[in-house]
Amino acid sequence: MSVLELKSEIQRRAEEESARILEDARKEAEKLVSEARSKVESLREEKTRNLMRSLETEERAELAITRMDQKGKILQAKSQWSDKVFEEAGKRLAEMAEERGSDYRELLSKLILEGIMKIKDKKFVAEVNSKDVDAIKKESKAILDRAAKMKNERIELEIKTLSTTPMGGVVISTEDKTRYYNNSLEARLFNARQNLAGEIHKKMFKAGE
Amino acid sequence: MRKAREQAEEILKKAREEAESAAQAIESDQHQRKSREAKKEQIGRKKAEIEKEYKLKLAALNKVAEENFEKAVTFVTKEIVKVEV
Numbered sequence: 178m179s180v181l182e183l184k185s186e187i188q189r190r191a192e193e194e195s196a197r198i199l200e201d202a203r204k205e206a207e208k209l210v211s212e213a214r215s216k217v218e219s220l221r222e223e224k225t226r227n228l229m230r231s232l233e234t235e236e237r238a239e240l241a242i243t244r245m246d247q248k249g250k251i252l253q254a255k256s257q258w259s260d261k262v263f264e265e266a267g268k269r270l271a272e273m274a275e276e277r278g279s280d281y282r283e284l285l286s287k288l289i290l291e292g293i294m295k296i297k298d299k300k301f302v303a304e305v306n307s308k309d310v311d312a313i314k315k316e317s318k319a320i321l322d323r324a325a326k327m328k329n330e331r332i333e334l335e336i337k338t339l340s341t342t343p344m345g346g347v348v349i350s351t352e353d354k355t356r357y358y359n360n361s362l363e364a365r366l367f368n369a370r371q372n373l374a375g376e377i378h379k380k381m382f383k384a385g386e
Numbered sequence: 387m388r389k390a391r392e393q394a395e396e397i398l399k400k401a402r403e404e405a406e407s408a409a410q411a412i413e414s415d416q417h418q419r420k421s422r423e424a425k426k427e428q429i430g431r432k433k434a435e436i437e438k439e440y441k442l443k444l445a446a447l448n449k450v451a452e453e454n455f456e457k458a459v460t461f462v463t464k465e466i467v468k469v470e471v
């Protein structure tokens with residue numbers, strides 16, 4: 178091989194090597210970009226999935242809170258209506274007591290009798306509003322007769338003034354004050370609140386009745 | 387040969403930059419932002435629907451309660467003065 182031929186051969190091989198290096202680099206670059214794109218796409222999909230999941234959770238939570246708030250308003254309205262009913266009932270009882278008509282006097286007698294029947298004893302103290310003392314004194318004989326008949330024994334009743342029953346009604350206690358039955362209108366109103374709340378809800382919020 | 391190597395390195399450098407830029411694009415993805423905004427709007431609409439639904443329920447409840455109020459007061463008053471003796 179001549180020097181010229183040798184030079185030409187070296188140049189050809191160098192060109193081949195350069196072409197191979199460039200081809201390898203291009204392939205490597207294509208692979209790199211392709212892998213990167215694929216990775217980006219998969220990351221994007223994953224990120225979108227995560228985002229949608231978190232948005233769905235956010236939506237469920239926000240809507241649940243909104244529903245709870247609204248239900249709270251409904252419950253609050255029901256409670257306010259219920260309060261209004263008992264408030265109005267209290268006003269009517271107070272008016273009835275204030276008028277001190279025959280109905281109220283009859284009620285007082287019954288309240289005393291009920292108290293006497295609830296406690297096992299024969300000597301009682303009936304504490305009433307100062308405005309009711311006279312009315313009770315007038316009715317006491319009839320009350321005692323009825324009580325004696327119902328309990329089948331002689332009953333004694335002392336009438337006293339109780340300042341803590343401004344509305345009306347009576348607090349019945351034994352002579353020694355160890356037992357008592359609070360039949361004041363306030364106590365009955367309070368008990369009604371505890372016992373009738375469910376019934377009131379049914380009556381108040383049932384449509385079409 | 388050296389020139390070919392330099393060209394090859396340049397090709398790889400550009401490819402790496404392209405890959406890096408694609409990765410960065412995810413971080414500031416407009417599609418994600420739009421999805422979030424669309425969902426926010428959807429939630430807002432659903433919340434408004436729920437509020438409207440309960441506003442109607444509340445109005446119906448108040449109407450029924452108003453109608454039944456007198457009956458309930460009469461019932462409570464009668465129960466309070468009902469004495470079994």
